[in-house]
Amino acid sequence: MGGSSSTEQTPPSPTLVEQWRTVSWGNNQEDLQYVRRYKxxxxxxxxxxxxxxxxxxxxxxxxxxxxxxxxxxRPAIPAAASAITATRSFTKKYQTHKIKEGRGSSATVYPVVFNDIMGLEEGTNCGVHPEDIKLAMMGHVKEGHLFNPLAPLTEKDPDYNQTPSADDKIHVLVCLLSANASEIKESVLDKMNNVREMANDLGIPHIMIITKVDEACPETEKNLRNVYKSNYLKRKMKEFSSKVGITVNCIFPVKNYSHEIHLNEDVDTLILSVLKQIIDFGDDFIEQL
Ligand SMILES: Nc1nc2c(ncn2[C@@H]2O[C@H](COP(=O)(O)OP(=O)(O)OP(=O)(O)O)[C@@H](O)[C@H]2O)c(=O)[nH]1
Ligand SMILES: [Mg+2]
Known part of the structure; x- marks a missing residue:
């Protein structure tokens, strides 16, 4: 009678023994050089x-x-970021972020630029309008445009770029989702599917970044090298893949620099690997223009 040990079950391990995607931890130089030398x-x-x-x-x-x-x-001055609990987008303006390399008169601008956009919000008439994302992809949205959730930009608007150059157009589209979000709201998902279809029509390569892998999984928070061993994150990537329609091999988990005062090699490894993918996809697209 006594021992209940025969019926007790060990809880399943939250992590796999082997990582399911190869990552060369502790060896960032090659990717860093690749990314730095890109033109x-x-x-x-x-x-x-x-x-x-x-x-x-x-x-x-x-x-x-x-x-x-x-x-x-070195850590950059923190981005103007939204509060963790925000439901309204902090970013409201269309802005190109250029990254300077070097200092003073010898500084150059890195040839990959990022456009930040207002967030997608739940419900109609709030957050960025999917049609505005399409116009941005085509290069029609002028720098500094303040998004109006009630109506997308029209050709008559002074912020509408009538004659976008190949440089103004988007060469890679990146969808970001938090691994810590319980579910994607239906109305947000509809907008995302709308954006995906528009990117498909335009032939623009599309990848997904899953952020906050530290907050979402205690094993990854303890050690970022568990990112491809975490059962939770693997499930999350599959779930996001089927919901948004982006294949798992185009989905990359990262931890952003959110509060650190020093850089960390493992944080860099994940971000560099997605950056390399962005460059490869973008460059293939640019070649066809
Ligand atoms: N722990 C952790 N926090 C993160 C990570 N990425 C972002 N954050 C935090 O999440 C919050 C929101 O980040 P933002 O970069 O403002 O998000 P956003 O997508 O630009 O939001 P909107 O402009 O409002 O649409 C901030 O408090 C960040 O510090 C991450 O990988 N890990
Ligand atoms: Mg923002």
């Missing part, structure tokens, strides 16, 4: 332009800042 092959294009979109608070602005920190080799 668009197409001579008509100065910058590879990346557009980030996703729900409010997904970490779009913080991701741009994290890339900046890695390329500059």
């Amino acid at each position: 668009p092959e197409n001579s008509g294009i100065k910058h590879l332009r990346v557009l980030l979109y996703g729900p409010v608070g997904a970490g779009k602005s913080t991701f741009i800042n994290s890339v900046k920190s890695i390329l500059q080799g």
Whole structure:
């Protein structure tokens, strides 16, 4: 009678024994050089332009800042970020983020630029309008445009760029979602599907970044190298893949620099690997222009 040990079950481990995607931890130099040396092959294009979109608070602005920190080799001034609990987008303006390399008169601008956009919000008439994301992809939205959730930009608006150059157009579209979000609201998902279809029609490569892997999984918070061992994160990537229609091999988990005062090699590894993918996809697209 006594021992109940025969009926007790060990809880399933939250982590796999082996990582399911190969990552060369502790060896960032090769990716860093690849990313640093990149120049668009197409001579008509100065910058590879990346557009980030996703729900409010997904970490779009913080991701741009994290890339900046890695390329500059020191933490950048924190991005104007939204509060963790925000339901309204902090970013309201269409803005190109250029990253300077070096200091003073010898500084150059890194040839990959990022466009930050207002977040997608629940319900109609709030957050960025999906049609505005399409116009941005086509290069029609002028720098500094303040998004109006009630109505997308029209051709008559002074912020509408009538004659976008190849440089103004988007070359890679990146969808950001938080691994810590319980579910994507139906109305946000509808807007995301709308954006995906528009990107497909335009032939623009589309990838997904899953942020906040530290907050979402205690094993990853303890050690970022568990990111591809975490059962939770693997499930989340599959769930986001089927909901948004982006294949798992185009989905990349990251932890952004959100509160750190020093850079961390493992944080850099994940961000560099997605940056490399952005460059490869974007450059393939640019070549066809
Ligand atoms: N722990 C953790 N916090 C993060 C991460 N990424 C972003 N954050 C935090 O999440 C909050 C929202 O980040 P933002 O970069 O403002 O998100 P956003 O997508 O630009 O939001 P909107 O402009 O409002 O649409 C901020 O408090 C960030 O510090 C991450 O990977 N880990
Ligand atoms: Mg933002």
